[in-house]
Amino acid sequence: MSLQGYTDRRVLLVLQDGRAIVGVLVGFDQKSNIVLSDCKERVYSADEGVEEIPLGLYLVKGEMVCLIGEIDEAIDSSADLSTIRAEPIPPIRYG
Amino acid sequence: MLPLSLLTAAQNKPMLVELKNGETLNGLLINCDNFMNITLREVYQTNPDGDRFWKLKECYIRGSTIKYLRVPDNLLDAVKDEQNRTRDANRSSRGGHTGPGRGAPRGGNFLHTI
Numbered sequence: 001m002s003l004q005g006y007t008d009r010r011v012l013l014v015l016q017d018g019r020a021i022v023g024v025l026v027g028f029d030q031k032s033n034i035v036l037s038d039c040k041e042r043v044y045s046a047d048e049g050v051e052e053i054p055l056g057l058y059l060v061k062g063e064m065v066c067l068i069g070e071i072d073e074a075i076d077s078s079a080d081l082s083t084i085r086a087e088p089i090p091p092i093r094y095g
Numbered sequence: 096m097l098p099l100s101l102l103t104a105a106q107n108k109p110m111l112v113e114l115k116n117g118e119t120l121n122g123l124l125i126n127c128d129n130f131m132n133i134t135l136r137e138v139y140q141t142n143p144d145g146d147r148f149w150k151l152k153e154c155y156i157r158g159s160t161i162k163y164l165r166v167p168d169n170l171l172d173a174v175k176d177e178q179n180r181t182r183d184a185n186r187s188s189r190g191g192h193t194g195p196g197r198g199a200p201r202g203g204n205f206l207h208t209i
Contacts, residue, residue: 017117017162026171027096033131035098037171057171059098060163061131064115 003028006070011036013060014067018089020044022071023058032062042081044089049082066092096174101166102127104174110135111165112156117143120154131158 006025013021013036023036039055105124112120112135122135138151 015162027098027101029097029099033098035096035101037168055165056168057166058163059101059166061158061161063159064162 003032003034003068006068010071010073010076012067012069012071013065014089015060015064016066017064017091020089021055021058021060023055025068029062032065034058034060034062034065034068036060044084044086046085046087048085050084050086052081096171096178099127099129099131100178101170101174102131102133102164104177105164105166105170108167108170110167113162113165114156114160115162116160119145120151120156122151122154125153128158131161132156133158133161 003025007027009025010022011025013023013034015021020042021036021039022042023039025034026037027035036058037056039058041053041055043051043053045051102124106126108124109122110124112133114120119141120135120138121140122138125134125136127133132155134153134155135151136153138154140149140151140154141147
């Protein structure tokens with residue numbers, strides 16, 4: 001069980017606050033703290049296309065990480081984000 | 096590359112820190128430790144809605160309250176270069192022979208058998 005196989009690949013990172021960030025995984029540690037380069041946040045909305053906001057180099061705390069998944073470049077690059085409508089992911093609520 | 100090596104390399108660099116409560120802090124990284132506790136100087140703090148601002152001379156942030164840190168893009172190349180340099184330095188300091196690996200060449204020298 002390791003993120004090693006994801007290094008230098010483009011990944012999707014979903015945070016506990018519901019944000020979806022795509023970027024290249026360049027580093028991680030035992031606590032799942034994550035270093036992502038060339039990050040972009042994908043902002044989903046029910047009545048507008050997906051907006052991509054460039055963020056740059058990010059260091060995300062492991063505690064905030066919900067999900068990390070490898071991106072299929074072929075599928076991702078063929079998708080037209082401006083035509084995708086989707087409700088944003090709500091933040092995790094405790095209690 | 097370890098997240099903490101990136102963070103230590105970010106000392107004296109500007110960064111944006113978002114806390115779990117949504118507040119953001121913009122400032123120069125002065126110090127950090129293995130828990131990601133950090134001190135920043137010349138800080139601009141904003142509330143979670145981003146409509147109120149405060150200026151702080153210096154502040155200390157407990158690592159466990161941090162959501163993420165945004166650091167300058169060029170730091171990645173700086174850290175990679177530094178890691179390559181130290182790796183090469185270690186290589187050349189250990190022995191530094193350039194010959195055909197370890198051990199003596201096989202056969203040939205029959206002075207050994209006399």
